[in-house]
Amino acid sequence: MPEAEPPTHVFPVLPHESSPASPSLDEVFEHSRTPDSVPGGTGGRGRPIIELADVRKVYSAGSLSVEALRGVTLSIDEGEFVAIIGPSGSGKSTLMHILGCLDTPSSGSFHLSGEDVSHMSETELAHIRNQRIGFVFQGFHLLSTMSAWRNVELPLAYAAVPRAERRERAIAALRRVGLGERVEHRPGELSGGQQQRVAVARALVTDPDVVLADEPTGNLDTTSTEEILGLFSDLHRAGRTVVLITHEPEVAAVASRIIRVRDGQVTEAPPRELSRA
Numbered sequence: 001m002p003e004a005e006p007p008t009h010v011f012p013v014l015p016h017e018s019s020p021a022s023p024s025l026d027e028v029f030e031h032s033r034t035p036d037s038v039p040g041g042t043g044g045r046g047r048p049i050i051e052l053a054d055v056r057k058v059y060s061a062g063s064l065s066v067e068a069l070r071g072v073t074l075s076i077d078e079g080e081f082v083a084i085i086g087p088s089g090s091g092k093s094t095l096m097h098i099l100g101c102l103d104t105p106s107s108g109s110f111h112l113s114g115e116d117v118s119h120m121s122e123t124e125l126a127h128i129r130n131q132r133i134g135f136v137f138q139g140f141h142l143l144s145t146m147s148a149w150r151n152v153e154l155p156l157a158y159a160a161v162p163r164a165e166r167r168e169r170a171i172a173a174l175r176r177v178g179l180g181e182r183v184e185h186r187p188g189e190l191s192g193g194q195q196q197r198v199a200v201a202r203a204l205v206t207d208p209d210v211v212l213a214d215e216p217t218g219n220l221d222t223t224s225t226e227e228i229l230g231l232f233s234d235l236h237r238a239g240r241t242v243v244l245i246t247h248e249p250e251v252a253a254v255a256s257r258i259i260r261v262r263d264g265q266v267t268e269a270p271p272r273e274l275s276r277a
C-alpha cells in the first residue's frame with residue numbers, strides 16, 4: 001500500500017481578500033502556551049486538545065470494505081509532543097486524516113479543543129483545518145512555481161489575512177525555521193531538508209492548535225532528519241502541541257510520549273507519566 005496522498009483540499013484554491021481579525025506576530029511567535037507546567041510531566045498542560053473515543057473508520061469500495069481503524073480511544077493534552085508509531089498499513093495515515101479533520105470517523109467521536117468535530121460538514125471542517133491545524137507531509141507539498149514565502153503565506157490567504165501582514169508573518173515563520181536568507185527561493189532551489197522546513201513554516205504561520213506531521217522525515221537524509229526533528233522539539237519546548245506519525249522508532253524516540261498502533265488499534269498508549277523514555 002503506497003502512502004496515502006494528502007487530499008488536495010488541505011491547501012485549496014485562494015479565496016477573495018477581506019480584512020478579518022487575525023493574531024498578531026507576537027501571538028504567533030512569542031507563543032503564549034506555557035510548556036512543562038506539569039511538574040514531572042512531558043510538557044502537556046493537562047488540558048486535552050485531542051480526544052478520540054472508540055473511533056472506527058471503514059473504507060468501502062464496492063463489495064470490499066477495510067476497517068482501517070477499529071475502535072481507537074486516546075487523549076492528547078495541550079503542549080504534548082506525541083509520536084504515533086506503527087507498521088505500514090496499521091492505520092496511521094487514516095488516523096492522521098481524522099486528527100487533521102481531513103476525514104471524519106465512520107463511528108465514534110473526536111473532540112478537538114473540546115469541540116465535537118466528528119459530524120461537521122466539509123465547509124466547517126475546512127475552516128477548522130485552516131484555523132487550528134498545521135500539516136507537514138512526507139512529500140513536502142509545496143507549490144513549485146512559488147517562492148518559499150509565497151508557499152508559507154498560503155494558509156493566511158485562505159484565512160483572508162491582509163496581504164502585507166501575510167508577507168510579514170510568512171517571512172517571520174521562515175526566519176523561525178532558519179530560512180530567513182531563502183525567502184525568495186523556489187522549492188527546486190532548496191534541498192529536501194530546506195523544503196521540509198518551508199513546510200514546517202507553513203504549518204506554523206497560522207498559529208495552529210496542533211502541528212500534525214505524517215512521516216515528515218520519510219524523504220530526508222540523516223542530517224536533514226535531525227534538523228527537522230530538532231525543529232519539532234523546539235516547537236514543543238515553545239509550548240506547541242506536536243503529533244508526529246512515523247514507522248521509524250528512531251524518529252518516534254524524539255517525542256515525549258509514544259502511542260503504538262497496529263491493525264487499526266492502539267496497542268500501547270501509556271499514561272504520560274509512564275511513557276517518558
Ligand SMILES: Nc1ncnc2c1ncn2[C@@H]1O[C@H](COP(=O)(O)OP(=O)(O)O)[C@@H](O)[C@H]1O
Binds near residue numbers: 059060087088090093
Ligand atoms: N482510501 C482508502 N480506501 C481503501 N482502503 C484504504 C484507504 N486508505 C487506507 N486504506 C487501508 O486502510 C489500512 C490503513 O492504511 P493507512 O492508514 O494508510 O496505514 P499506514 O499509514 O499506517 O500505512 C490499510 O489496510 C490500507 O490498505
Ligand SMILES: [Mg+2]
Binds near residue numbers: 003004092094
Ligand atoms: Mg501512512
